[in-house]
Each structure stands twice: as structure tokens, then as C-alpha cells.
Amino acid sequence: MLSLWQAHLSFILLSFVLLGSLRLTAPWRPWLLPVLALVSFVPINGLSLAAYVRSVTDDLAISTLVLLGWVSLRRLGVVHPLPRGKRAQVWLLFGLLALSLYPATLGLTYVDPYRWGFNPRPMIVLMGVAALVLLWLRNPLGMWMLGAGTLAFALRLKASENYWDYLIDPLLAGYCLVAGCGLLAGAGWRWLRRRPRAGAGRLKPSL
Amino acid sequence: MRALPDRLMSIGCGLLLLAVFFAAWRSHPPHELAPFAQAGPATAATAAEARPQYSSRFVSSELKDFVHSSSVTALPGGDLMAVWFAGSREGAADVQVRSARFDAKSGEWGAEQVLATRESTRSGTQRYIRKLGNPVIALAPDNRLWMFYVSVSVGGWATSAINVMVSDDLGQHWSAPRQLITSPFFNISTLVRAAPVFHADGSIGLPVYHEFMGKFAEYLYLSSDGQVLDKFRISRGKHSLQPTIVPQDGRRAIAMLRYAGDNHHRVLASRTEDAGQTWSEPYPLEPSNPNSSLAAVGTADNGLLVALNDLQDGRFKLSLYGTDAKLNEWRSVVELDQSPDPLGQPFSPEAYKEIIGEGFRASSGARRLPLEQRFLSNLDYRVCKPRGCDFEYEYPYFSRSADGMYHLVYSWNNTFIKHVSFNEAWLAERL
Numbered sequence: 001m002l003s004l005w006q007a008h009l010s011f012i013l014l015s016f017v018l019l020g021s022l023r024l025t026a027p028w029r030p031w032l033l034p035v036l037a038l039v040s041f042v043p044i045n046g047l048s049l050a051a052y053v054r055s056v057t058d059d060l061a062i063s064t065l066v067l068l069g070w071v072s073l074r075r076l077g078v079v080h081p082l083p084r085g086k087r088a089q090v091w092l093l094f095g096l097l098a099l100s101l102y103p104a105t106l107g108l109t110y111v112d113p114y115r116w117g118f119n120p121r122p123m124i125v126l127m128g129v130a131a132l133v134l135l136w137l138r139n140p141l142g143m144w145m146l147g148a149g150t151l152a153f154a155l156r157l158k159a160s161e162n163y164w165d166y167l168i169d170p171l172l173a174g175y176c177l178v179a180g181c182g183l184l185a186g187a188g189w190r191w192l193r194r195r196p197r198a199g200a201g202r203l204k205p206s207l
Numbered sequence: 208m209r210a211l212p213d214r215l216m217s218i219g220c221g222l223l224l225l226a227v228f229f230a231a232w233r234s235h236p237p238h239e240l241a242p243f244a245q246a247g248p249a250t251a252a253t254a255a256e257a258r259p260q261y262s263s264r265f266v267s268s269e270l271k272d273f274v275h276s277s278s279v280t281a282l283p284g285g286d287l288m289a290v291w292f293a294g295s296r297e298g299a300a301d302v303q304v305r306s307a308r309f310d311a312k313s314g315e316w317g318a319e320q321v322l323a324t325r326e327s328t329r330s331g332t333q334r335y336i337r338k339l340g341n342p343v344i345a346l347a348p349d350n351r352l353w354m355f356y357v358s359v360s361v362g363g364w365a366t367s368a369i370n371v372m373v374s375d376d377l378g379q380h381w382s383a384p385r386q387l388i389t390s391p392f393f394n395i396s397t398l399v400r401a402a403p404v405f406h407a408d409g410s411i412g413l414p415v416y417h418e419f420m421g422k423f424a425e426y427l428y429l430s431s432d433g434q435v436l437d438k439f440r441i442s443r444g445k446h447s448l449q450p451t452i453v454p455q456d457g458r459r460a461i462a463m464l465r466y467a468g469d470n471h472h473r474v475l476a477s478r479t480e481d482a483g484q485t486w487s488e489p490y491p492l493e494p495s496n497p498n499s500s501l502a503a504v505g506t507a508d509n510g511l512l513v514a515l516n517d518l519q520d521g522r523f524k525l526s527l528y529g530t531d532a533k534l535n536e537w538r539s540v541v542e543l544d545q546s547p548d549p550l551g552q553p554f555s556p557e558a559y560k561e562i563i564g565e566g567f568r569a570s571s572g573a574r575r576l577p578l579e580q581r582f583l584s585n586l587d588y589r590v591c592k593p594r595g596c597d598f599e600y601e602y603p604y605f606s607r608s609a610d611g612m613y614h615l616v617y618s619w620n621n622t623f624i625k626h627v628s629f630n631e632a633w634l635a636e637r638l
Contacts, residue, residue: 004333046326047335055335055360058394105392107421110440114391118437120235128228135220143220147227154231160388161435163235170392 004051006158010060011040011050013068020075029076059159061169062152063094063145070141082141084183090142091180093130098173101164117164124150124163238436240428240482241408242457244348259633264572266291266307266316266616266624270582273297273589274305276500277616277624278343278402281608283350285311288378289616290322290342290354291624296588297340298364300325304342304356308378309626315574316626323384328358328370331383335360340367343604345403347411349431352378355399355413358386365418366395371433387435389427395419397427400500401451402604404460404483410436412483414462416448422467424450426483441486447475451605453505455532458482463503463513464489466496472519474501476534493537494528495519504605504613507631514543514603514615523551525600525617529638540637543627544570544619546598553595560586563598563620570625582622589621 015036019025025032040050060068067090073079082090101113116123127146134142149166152158158165266289267274277291287309294302304323307316322342329336342356352374357367370384389397396419404412409431415438416424424441441450446468454460460483464475473491494517501515509532517526524545529538547562548554554562560583567579590596603617612630619625 007333047329047333051333052335054333056393058388101391105390106419107417107423107440107443107445110443112438112440115438117391118435119237121232121237124228124232124235128224131224131228132221135217135224143224147224150231151227154227154234156234158388159386162388162391163231164391165388168391 004048004054006059006065007050007054008037008040008048009065010057010068011053012036013065013072014053014060015039017068017071017075020072033072057171058169059165061172062149062157062166064169064172066145066148067141067172067175070144082139086137086139086141087179088183089134089137089139090145091176091183093134093142094145094168094172095176095180097168098177101168102170102173114162114164117162120153120163127163127167240437240484241406241410242482243412243454243460244405244407245457257630257632259630259636260612261627261629261633262314262572263570263625263627264314264316265570265575265619266309266626267293267305268307268316268319268575268578269293269305270578270585270622273299273621274624275618275621276341276400276602277618278345278604279606279614279616279626280344280346280352280402281606281612281614282308282346282352282377283609285608285610287311287606287608287614287626288344288352289316289624289626290344290356291616291618292340292342292356293319298338300338302339304339304354306344306378315572322354322381323356323370323372325358328384331372332358332370332386334386337361340364341398341400343399343402345405346377347409347431348405349409350377351375353403353411353433354381355403357398362395364398365420366393367398367418368394369397369399369413369415369427373433387427387429387433389415389435389438390417392419397425398448400449400602401502402606404452404454406482407457412452414441414450414452416450418448421445422448424448424462424464424477426450426452426462426479426486428483439484439486441477442475442489446470447489449500450477451501451503452483453503453511455505455509461503461511461532461534462486462489463492463501465498465500466491467498472496472498474513474515492534494526497521500602502603502605502615504607506634507611512540512605512613512634514605514617516601518551521551522601523548523598525603527615529634538638540634543603543615543617544598544600544625551598553592553597556586556591556596559591559596563590563596566620570619570623575623 042049131146153166272293273296274293279289290306293305305319306322325336337359340357344354354372369387372381374381396417401414411429413427415427422445426439428437447464449465450462452462462477474494474496475489477486477489479486497518497520499516503513513528516522525543527540606614615627
């Protein structure tokens with residue numbers, strides 16, 4: 001069961017974040033966590049519900065668990081919302097990581113960034129610098145996502161020996177890319193609305 | 208007044224971060240690839256002295272199963288162990304990984320054993336398992352027996368993951384299966400088919416391939432206890448898979464690949480000169496390849512033996528070729544099995560029964576020979592379709608035993624796993 005701790009934690013946090021986004025669950029949120037913890041152990045054909053979800057998602061990255069944990073605390077009102085700018089920093093960092101990793105897994109070239117995670121020292125230095133920059137920017141979420149992922153990697157808490165698997169997974173990549181694109185689209189829309197219309201003021205309605 | 212505690216907090220967090228990243232840096236030192244293990248077979252007699260030997264027999268014995276994707280490894284004392292998958296059809300939920308043991312004294316294969324099922328894989332990996340396939344078995348230099356096979360949780364073969372089991376007592380008992388983490392994308396799309404290569408320090412090189420969107424080959428590098436340490440790309444793109452690797456010395460090796468494109472339909476080759484870390488761009492060789500699996504093994508004169516379907520289309524003929532280390536000169540050694548029709552056209556059930564009966568008697572070996580009548584009365588969808596009945600000889604897998612014998616197993620008309628063995632003297636006569 002200990003080997004499945006991550007599957008259960010992922011199931012509980014993921015379900016809580018999804019259900020917690022519904023307004024009707026607001027009065028029940030503090031009770032949702034223990035209920036979901038019990039549900040995650042419900043066995044079907046000898047396999048727990050959490051294990052079924054893990055069969056599809058694989059073990060989530062530790063940074064994803066930190067993000068889900070932070071969103072859960074936010075849903076419970078324990079932490080204050082992060083300003084949009086700081087959230088954008090997180091989206092930018094993990095979006096860049098996703099873009100540098102996933103396209104190459106399709107095998108179109110001989111370059112395989114996933115290998116960097118098997119020989120991780122340069123990546124560890126790079127992520128260490130990124131974590132310090134996030135600390136300087138007073139971005140606790142990004143800092144803890146990198147810090148907890150790296151600590152778990154040092155302690156070999158997952159079955160993988162690859163640093164990437166502690167930092168990012170397709171769910172986190174998808175979230176950051178969608179949120180980042182949304183941010184860019186919003187900024188573009190605001191810029192378009194602020195722009196003075198071409199010829200405005202020159203055309204007068206004919207009477 | 209709050210500035211000082213804030214600054215102290217920041218400095219504390221910074222130091223904590225530095226400690227965490229330093230711990231990660233210290234705990235993951237760089238690793239180096241050991242050279243390939245140089246364990247050439249200790250041939251008991253030279254080719255000139257020995258009597259030529261060539262024989263065949265069926266490994267499997269269940270008559271109703273669709274059987275496919277076999278592999279074989281030599282055990283100490285001349286015994287062999289083979290694994291394959293069997294079930295009602297490829298990809299069915301009832302497919303199991305089966306094994307059988309070859310007794311060197313009697314020269315026959317024993318009864319089938321079940322080595323892995325969906326249920327045992329689900330229990331070991333704690334994941335839902337939809338189907339199993341492609342088992343590969345190999346004996347490591349430290350006499351540990353490794354078995355790799357693929358499983359699928361969701362979707363088709365393109366979403367496969369690799370599972371591993373290990374035995375410390377030559378196959379009497381096996382560890383529970385566990386899944387290798389080989390891909391950052393939900394750990395899907397890594398498959399295995401060909402024989403592992405062992406390195407001098409006991410580490411394992413596993414030829415693998417991807418089928419999700421792209422089709423390309425990689426060399427997965429595992430520690431001697433089966434932890435994934437690294438991987439190296441052999442090919443790229445959408446046209447090559449199922450690499451089979453033959454080391455030539457401590458640093459050099461040749462990979463031959465199945466061609467999955469639409470242009471030349473030829474076997475591909477790639478080379479490494481640094482024990483598997485970098486591979487040359489694959490290039491087409493002389494023999495054809497109809498997008499089917501092939502197997503290669505090194506010979507005593509530093510050449511290669513290659514078993515393959517040397518066809519543009521279909522798998523109705525399985526050939527054995529010899530080639531030199533440069534892969535320039537190809538010589539036909541023997542047609543291992545083939546349809547009487549040179550174009551592989553289907554036969555009527557009546558004609559087919561007669562021909563395959565003859566093939567059965569020539570292939571079965573003494574122990575499986577009594578199964579002939581039951582086999583012939585059970586020719587079903589595995590060989591016969593509405594348009595007629597076909598011959599299919601495919602998915603070869605090579606191994607060499609310590610006495611210098613070559614062992615080849617392959618799928619025989621989806622109904623049996625066939626084992627062909629021969630020695631250096633027989634080969635010398637043919638080349």
C-alpha cells in the first residue's frame with residue numbers, strides 16, 4: 001500500500017480540486033477530503049479506484065501534487081489567491097519545460113531531452129537557479145513546486161530515476177499551456193480594445 | 208520593522224533550497240556505459256571436427272491457442288527456456304505469457320507453464336491491465352533470468368509499457384512483475400521485442416521501440432538490478448521499429464530494424480561504436496522486409512546470421528541468411544519454412560490440410576507428433592479466412608548456447624512455436 005501512497009494522494013487532490021470548483025460543494029468542502037480519501041480505497045476487481053486512475057495518468061509529478069495541494073488549500077480558504085503575475089510566472093516556467101520536453105518524445109529528431117533527466121546534474125543546477133529566482137520574485141508556489149519535486153527526486157520517492165518525472169507530467173503541461181495561452185489571448189484582446197480605431201474621429205456621420 | 212524577519216525568512220528559504228538541490232545533485236552522479244560483455248560461446252568442438260546437426264521441434268503444445276512472439280534463452284547445462292504469448296487471439300483479454308523448458312538430455316520441450324497473466328500483472332504493477340504481449344527472455348551473465356513483456360492499460364499496442372520479472376533460480380520462481388518507467392508521456396509507447404544485450408558490468412541493454420505517432424527505435428540502458436539508467440535513440444521518424452542488436456566487440460554493435468515505411472521495403476541497419484550511446488542513421492540493406500520482425504545473431508567468424516521474411520509483402524516464407532560484418536555480402540543459408548505457392552496465394556482448406564500436415568510432421572519433433580490428427584481437425588480462423596488458408600512464418604528470435612549451438616524460435620502458422628537448432632558444422636556446410 002505504501003507504494004501506492006502517491007496514487008491515493010493524486011486521486012484525493014485531483015478529485016477535490018475538480019469537485020471543489022463546483023459552487024454547490026462549497027458548504028461541504030471540509031468533509032470532501034476525508035470522503036474522497038475513503039473513496040480512493042474502494043476496491044473494484046481487486047484494484048482500488050486510485051489505482052485505476054493511476055493506470056491512465058501514471059504517477060503524477062511531485063510538482064503537480066504541490067500545485068493540486070495549493071489549489072485545494074485555496075478552495076478551503078486557507079491560503080490567499082496568488083496574484084495573476086505570479087501565476088503567470090509558474091505557467092511560463094512549466095510551460096517552457098513542457099515545450100522543451102514533449103515534442104521531442106515523438107521521435108522526429110535524434111535529440112531526446114528526456115535523457116537529460118537520467119543525467120540530471122546540469123538540469124538540477126538550472127532548476128536550482130530557477131527556484132532561487134522564484135524566491136527572489138516572492139513566488140512561493142513555483143518555488144515549492146520545484147523544491148518539493150527535487151527533494152522527492154533526491155529521496156527517490158517515485159519509481160522513476162528520471163528528474164523530469166518529478167518535475168512535470170502531461171496534466172501539468174496541459175494546464176500551464178492552456179492557462180498561458182489564455183493569458184496571452186486575454187492580453188492580446190485588451191491590447192486590441194485599447195488601440196484607437198483606425199480613422200476614428202475623421203469620419204463624421206452624414207446628416 | 209517587518210523587513211528584517213522577511214529578509215531572514217528569505218535567507219532561510221534560500222539556504223533550504225540550496226540544501227535540497229545539493230542533495231539531489233549529490234545523490235545522482237553521472238553514470239558511464241560499460242563495454243558490451245564479451246561472452247562468446249565456448250564451442251566444444253571446431254566446425255571441422257563436429258558432425259553437422261540441424262533439427263526442429265515444436266515448443267508449444269496447446270492446440271486451440273493463437274500463439275505468437277516467442278523468444279528463447281540458453282540455460283546452463285544445455286537446457287533452454289522459451290516464452291511466448293498465447294490466447295484466443297492477439298490482444299485478447301485471455302492472452303497469457305507461457306513458457307516451456309527444453310531438456311537437453313531428451314532433446315524435447317516439456318509442458319507449457321503460465322508465467323504471466325493480466326491478473327498477475329495487475330496485481331504486481333497495481334494498474335489496470337487490458338492486454339499482454341511480446342515476452343522476451345534472457346539469461347544474464349550472473350545467471351539471473353530476466354523476462355520483459357509489454358502490457359496495455361488503455362488503447363492499443365501504441366500505448367504499451369514494459370514490465371519486468373526476474374528469477375534467481377533459473378526460472379523455478381519469479382518476482383512479481385513491475386513496470387519500467389521509460390517515457391514522460393503517461394509512461395506509454397515503449398515496446399520490446401528483441402533480445403537484450405549485456406554489458407561487462409552486468410548492466411542490461413534492452414532494444415525497444417515506440418509506436419505512438421512516431422515509429423522509432425531506442426536502446427534502453429538498465430542497471431544490473433533492472434533500474435532504468437538511460438536511453439539512447441537508434442532511429443527517428445515514423446518508419447523503423449523492433450531493433451535487434453548484435454555486439455561485435457566491446458564498443459561496436461549492429462542494430463537491424465524492421466522497416467515500417469512505404470518506400471523501399473528493406474531491412475534497415477544502424478551501428479554504434481561507443482557501446483550503444485550513439486547510433487548511425489539507419490540505412491537500407493539488401494534483403495527485403497515486408498514490415499515484419501527479424502532476428503540476428505553473431506557467428507564465430509564475426510559475421511551475422513539473420514532470420515527474416517525476405518519478401519516485399521506477406522510473411523509466407525522465413526529465410527535464414529549469412530552476412531559479413533560489413534553487411535555487404537548476403538548468402539542464403541536455408542529457407543526455414545515457406546508456402547508452396549511462390550506468391551503466397553491462399554489454398555483451399557482441403558489442399559491446405561494436406562500441405563500443412565506434411566509441414567507438421569517435418570517440424571513437430573517426436574514428442575508433439577501424436578498431436579497431428581487433433582491439430583489437422585482444428586484448423587480454424589488462425590490459418591483460414593473466407594478467401595482461403597494462408598501460411599505464416601514470422602517473428603523469429605535467435606539465441607546461442609554455451610556449446611555453440613544456434614537456437615531459433617518463431618511463430619509457425621499462428622498455431623505453434625517452432626524451435627530450430629543447428630551447429631557451426633552445419634552452418635559451415637551451407638555457407
